[in-house]
Amino acid sequence: MTMIFGIPIQALMGQLLVGLINGSFYALLSLGLAVIFGLLRVINFAHGAQYMMGAFVALLLLTQTGIGYWPALLIAPLIVGLFGALIERTMLSRLYKLDHLYGLLFTFGLALTLEGTFRWFFGSSGQPYAPPAALTGAVNLGFMFLPIYRGWVVVASLAVCIGVWLLIEKTKLGSYLRAATENPTLVQSFGINVPLLLTFTYGLGAALAGFAGVLAAPVYQVSPLMGSNLIIVVFAVVVVGGMGSILGAIVTGYMLGIAEGLTKVFYPEASNIVIFVIMAIVLILRPAGLFGKDA
Amino acid sequence: MALLSVANLHAWYGESHVLHGVTLSVEEGETICILGRNGMGKTTTLRTIMGILRKRSGEIRFAGQDMMTVPLHRTAKAGLGFVPEERGIFATLTVEENLMLPPVVAKGGMTLNEIYQLFPNLEERRSSPGTKLSGGEQQMLAMARILRTGARCLLLDEPTEGLAPVIIQRIGEVLVTLKARGMTVVLVEQNFRFASKVADRFYLMDHGQMVADFPVTDLPQNMAMLNTVLGV
Ligand SMILES: Nc1ncnc2c1ncn2[C@@H]1O[C@H](COP(=O)(O)OP(=O)(O)OP(=O)(O)O)[C@@H](O)[C@H]1O
Ligand SMILES: [Mg+2]
Numbered sequence: 001m002t003m004i005f006g007i008p009i010q011a012l013m014g015q016l017l018v019g020l021i022n023g024s025f026y027a028l029l030s031l032g033l034a035v036i037f038g039l040l041r042v043i044n045f046a047h048g049a050q051y052m053m054g055a056f057v058a059l060l061l062l063t064q065t066g067i068g069y070w071p072a073l074l075i076a077p078l079i080v081g082l083f084g085a086l087i088e089r090t091m092l093s094r095l096y097k098l099d100h101l102y103g104l105l106f107t108f109g110l111a112l113t114l115e116g117t118f119r120w121f122f123g124s125s126g127q128p129y130a131p132p133a134a135l136t137g138a139v140n141l142g143f144m145f146l147p148i149y150r151g152w153v154v155v156a157s158l159a160v161c162i163g164v165w166l167l168i169e170k171t172k173l174g175s176y177l178r179a180a181t182e183n184p185t186l187v188q189s190f191g192i193n194v195p196l197l198l199t200f201t202y203g204l205g206a207a208l209a210g211f212a213g214v215l216a217a218p219v220y221q222v223s224p225l226m227g228s229n230l231i232i233v234v235f236a237v238v239v240v241g242g243m244g245s246i247l248g249a250i251v252t253g254y255m256l257g258i259a260e261g262l263t264k265v266f267y268p269e270a271s272n273i274v275i276f277v278i279m280a281i282v283l284i285l286r287p288a289g290l291f292g293k294d295a
Numbered sequence: 296m297a298l299l300s301v302a303n304l305h306a307w308y309g310e311s312h313v314l315h316g317v318t319l320s321v322e323e324g325e326t327i328c329i330l331g332r333n334g335m336g337k338t339t340t341l342r343t344i345m346g347i348l349r350k351r352s353g354e355i356r357f358a359g360q361d362m363m364t365v366p367l368h369r370t371a372k373a374g375l376g377f378v379p380e381e382r383g384i385f386a387t388l389t390v391e392e393n394l395m396l397p398p399v400v401a402k403g404g405m406t407l408n409e410i411y412q413l414f415p416n417l418e419e420r421r422s423s424p425g426t427k428l429s430g431g432e433q434q435m436l437a438m439a440r441i442l443r444t445g446a447r448c449l450l451l452d453e454p455t456e457g458l459a460p461v462i463i464q465r466i467g468e469v470l471v472t473l474k475a476r477g478m479t480v481v482l483v484e485q486n487f488r489f490a491s492k493v494a495d496r497f498y499l500m501d502h503g504q505m506v507a508d509f510p511v512t513d514l515p516q517n518m519a520m521l522n523t524v525l526g527v
Pocket of ligand 2: 337338452
């Protein structure tokens, strides 16, 4: 058996893969948070609930209407995104004039309400969601078996992260978003409908969470609290990456996922807290985060 | 009828009452210049006309349209373009992205080629971040991006502030070019040697009101009064 640092390579690769998969979810979710925070200056506490909604919409599409995984991958984020846009337009947008704390409190309340509602209807226990036929099974990589669905999670999340990054950095719409992040009033004086841009951005962030939820449904159980467990870690990721930094959120998401996986191999007792330890160190040495601009 | 007419305009920053009944009017194709000491409300006048400062009362008409009820993201569409005192160049956008940011609101604006002819520096530096430009180049960029949109009236706040004489001269040439194209300009300026070369008419502002208004030809007989009010 091949060993690295006294660890069998299978175990190492296995945990690396688990880390990469967790990292994929961290990256997608912290990307959404960063997009929202960048423009709206709102810390979206409802992000975990929107992720959970994505998974539930996929599950309900399957059980209620027979719509399968592939269409759900598109429809569920769309529904969660539109729901987010509606919430922004009717409620969240009224809070921008107040202290940022109100936005945070509002989204926190929204998360509790959503989770409570789903618990009322579906109970707290998790429900399985089978991966699509095309992605079941595993391939033998020689040194380990790779479940195909897990490989797909990594590829899909990477593709979406790159897509969103390109949208923001390279397109006209992205230049509106970047400019409005710097000086919304001036951008609006140019004739750009900034309030609509804010609605779109919150919808986009929520849709990203919803997409992550659908991806997660076959990996984890679909349950009302699936998001609240994850979101704490994701907040730590955002802090390490630097609030509002798009690239920072993506890179840090994968990095910390992998760091967590490696810790499981070398020092399993610390694997649950390693991300928070890293967060503490980064906050001490570089309070603006690894990719953040010093304020 | 005047292209832009403002009557009895009041404006507030929170509780602080800054404009106390501003009245002015600008004919199509005219360049007017607002003079006044620091803190007298020149910038506030432009921001209020543009609709950035919303706590306001009085009358603003532009091209026959009542602007008091028009939301901020529609004032540009009416034909008003604003070049702020701090220039407002975006650091996360390239020079060209900055230039292309404001949507075109009407025909008759400059094309990208015409703009690059007028401001060759901007073309050379089109892919650097906007704020990597020198102060003079940033001022050119701030003006150029509005010229692209087809705005009929330019609200231009202290374009020469802090710039070297050669750059100031360059900006003067640009304003003369714009005038030849029929552009209407509301200029705020402290440098009145510069202003007297481009402006048709002057307004003198003091404590949130216009206290005098005269054509450039009457500048000599108003010098004594200007010196008192401006304290130069
Ligand atoms: N954002 C603001 N909040 C509160 N008061 C303000 C604000 N901006 C300007 N003021 C006040 O309003 C008054 C007019 O300011 P304004 O900027 O219009 O003057 P200005 O004539 O443009 O001066 P300058 O020549 O220095 O640019 C000043 O007393 C200023 O202190
Ligand atoms: Mg000023």
